[in-house]
Amino acid sequence: MANKLFTNVSIFNGTGKKPFAGEVLVQGNRIKKVVRGNNKIERQGNDVIDGYGSFLMPGLVNCHSHTTYLDTSTLAEVGDIPPEEATLQAAHNARVQLDNGMTAVVSAAAAKPRMDIVLRNEINSGRIPGPRMKACTPQLISTGGPWDARQMHMHHESFEITCDGPIEFRRATREMIREGVDIVKLAISGDNNAHPHAAEDMTTWSEDEIAAVMEVAQSRGVWACSHARGDDSIRLSIKYGIQIIHHATFPSKKTLDSLEKRKHKHYICPAFGAIYTALYEASDWGMTQEFIETAGFARELEVGCKTMKEMHKRGIKVMPYGDYGVAWNPHGTDNRDLEHFVNLVGFSPAETLMMATMFGGECFAFGGTPEIGQIKEGYLADLLMIDGDPLADITIMQDKDNFLMIMKDGEYHKAPPRRRRGQQRVAAE
Ligand SMILES: [Zn+2]
Structure with a gap:
């Protein structure tokens, strides 16, 4: 299975800190890399998913x-x-x-x-x-x-x-x-x-x-x-x-x-x-x-x-x-x-x-080391891609159509849209 590389996403990593534009690489069921900025991770051999500026957050x-x-x-x-x-x-x-x-x-x-x-x-x-x-x-x-x-x-x-x-x-x-x-x-x-x-x-x-x-x-x-x-x-x-x-x-x-x-x-x-x-x-x-x-x-x-x-x-x-x-x-x-x-x-x-x-x-984690709840290298890949900014309007989380992608354990429960014509956007720096 090819690694999945999410690009052009605004990353809310779960800690409550301000989201940043960046890229996330998922290998198997784990988050392999999280980087700020674009074009930092090699595309070759990875399945590249352009997030069109959407909000990426932990499940x-x-x-x-x-x-x-x-x-x-x-x-x-x-x-x-x-x-x-x-x-x-x-x-x-x-x-x-x-x-x-x-x-x-x-x-x-x-x-x-x-x-x-x-x-x-x-x-x-x-x-x-x-x-x-x-x-x-x-x-x-x-x-x-x-x-x-x-x-x-x-x-x-x-x-x-x-x-x-x-x-x-x-x-x-x-x-x-x-x-x-x-x-x-x-x-x-x-x-x-x-x-x-x-x-x-x-x-x-x-x-x-x-x-x-x-x-x-x-x-x-x-x-x-x-x-x-x-x-x-x-x-x-x-x-x-x-x-x-x-x-x-x-x-x-x-x-x-x-x-x-x-x-x-x-x-x-x-x-x-x-x-x-x-x-x-x-x-x-x-x-x-x-x-x-x-x-x-x-x-x-x-x-x-x-x-x-x-x-x-x-x-x-x-x-x-x-x-x-x-x-x-x-x-x-x-x-x-x-x-x-x-x-x-x-x-x-x-x-x-x-x-x-x-x-x-x-x-x-029940007292053990947490493995979910953050977008962090080494954590399990439970990720959501949201259409819109829940930090500006928390109610968008109530409409499941706003969940563009739902990933659990590195696998899609809902696969991301590959192309959204006329909706090209860039993640805010
Ligand atoms: Zn109860």
Whole structure:
């Protein structure tokens, strides 16, 4: 296979620094050379792709992905879908993620115990298209935790694994590790979009249950992530070394201080998309004004945005994406999260894209040396070529037609256009 040489591109390398006009050489599945300026790399023997001044950036990394959630109007409904249908639909979602530039995802819970695992394995085998993937357990919850949809008078499966006491949590974690997960999900706080008995400020696990899961996860070398909205659940996530904390909406000053001290150990994914759409766009799915007010979505979004701004100021790693895969916040719209980071939180487009690429790549490495998330010599070749400048208008990332080229692991998922008549442009110096 010939090396691929991208010329006449404006290179955003993932670090957040200003893009530069340059060239990138891909050999096999790795980035071999990155240079500033034109005509610096030998053309002979390489497949030369003229980018016509387009924006070249690393593939996007979504560290709060629910690839196997199926755009249902309630989460418990995911449990009602039989595994056969669910698996095929999840394979479709994986393709949709890659179509939208996500070349890697870290799952934040699967819809059924083995779904992430089989999806990851099929993608890795090359039989189906999809992002690189870290496979997660379903949400581990305690009885009466968020989205516990069981009923006393009849059997009803939901989308979670329900355990009580350290012995049960330990067994469930060991079982899922045996099946092949990369990461376990501890839903340790409630959520106002769930049952009234599991509100967001409640911690629904006891401490010995968290300790039991983390003891198993750490001894087997798998990572953990938590659903943690209230202060106590964030504090416990830090105390037990849960690497990815999802939401982290309401930390106290003391909790923020302790997170800042351990900032190199944690990644935070607020997942604003589903809250934003629940607040403004979900009336068709039964989100009444009354429910929105009871759930306090407006406050959650407002406080969440302030919290993320403060965390970023303190050098804590905050990342976009999360909770796409429900009816009012469906798969394929994930890149709205980039706009939320700019318009709601106030991050710059360059900061936002850095979080979605470099931070995401670091997180995806799970404590090892990162190999994705930057356009850097030696890194894996996950690259996007964008028509337009997302630093000038971040919303262009929401239209997948603006992705001129999507490369994962050195191979095209979407091949670049070879000639665009009348659109000859030169990358800005
Ligand atoms: Zn989630």
